[in-house]
Amino acid sequence: MSETDTQSCPECGAAIVPGKVYCHKCGFNLSRAAEEQAAPEVATTVVEPTPEELSQSTQSRHSASPITLILACILTVAASYGTFQLGKSVLLYEYSDTRDLYDQTEEARSKLADSEQKRDAMITAIFGGDEKFNSLLESKSITPFS
Known part of the structure; x- marks a missing residue:
C-alpha cells in the first residue's frame, strides 16, 4: 500500500486520519496494530527429548530423593x-x-x-x-x- 492510499481501521473499517493513535469511530489502538503488523512472525519448533535424556532426568530426580x-x-x-x-x-x-x-x-x-x-x-x-x-x-x- 502506498501513502496516498487511504488506510482503514482493522477493527471497524473506518478511514484513519494520518498521525492519530486511536480510531475516531471505535477507539481501537492503531499504534498497537501497527506494531503487530511490523513484527515478523517467529517460527517455533518443538524439540522433543530423546528417551536417553528422559532417563537421565528421572535418574537425577531419584538420586536427590534419599538426600x-x-x-x-x-x-x-x-x-x-x-x-x-x-x-x-x-x-x-x-x-x-x-x-x-x-x-x-x-x-x-x-x-x-x-x-x-x-x-x-x-x-x-x-x-x-x-x-x-x-x-x-x-x-x-x-x-x-x-
Missing part, C-alpha cells in the same frame, strides 16, 4: 527435640512457681499457728482462772487451749 529423605528426618528429629525442650522448660518454670506458692502457703500456715498459740496464751492469761468463761467455752465447744 531429601535424610534431611527431612533430621529436621523432624530436631523439631521434635526443640519442642520437647521447650515443653520441659515450661514445666520446670511452672513447677518452680508452684513450689514457691507452696512454700509461701506453709509459711503463712506457720505464722497463723503461731498467732493462734499467742492468742490462746493471752486468753488463758486473762481468763484462765475464771470459771464462768471456761463454762462458756465448753458450752460453745471452743477449746482455746491446745
Whole structure:
C-alpha cells in the first residue's frame, strides 16, 4: 500500500486520519496494530527429548530423593527435640512457681499457728482462772487451749 492510499481501521473499517493513535469511530489502538503488523512472525519448533535424556532426568530426580529423605528426618528429629525442650522448660518454670506458692502457703500456715498459740496464751492469761468463761467455752465447744 502506498501513502496516498487511504488506510482503514482493522477493527471497524473506518478511514484513519494520518498521525492519530486511536480510531475516531471505535477507539481501537492503531499504534498497537501497527506494531503487530511490523513484527515478523517467529517460527517455533518443538524439540522433543530423546528417551536417553528422559532417563537421565528421572535418574537425577531419584538420586536427590534419599538426600531429601535424610534431611527431612533430621529436621523432624530436631523439631521434635526443640519442642520437647521447650515443653520441659515450661514445666520446670511452672513447677518452680508452684513450689514457691507452696512454700509461701506453709509459711503463712506457720505464722497463723503461731498467732493462734499467742492468742490462746493471752486468753488463758486473762481468763484462765475464771470459771464462768471456761463454762462458756465448753458450752460453745471452743477449746482455746491446745
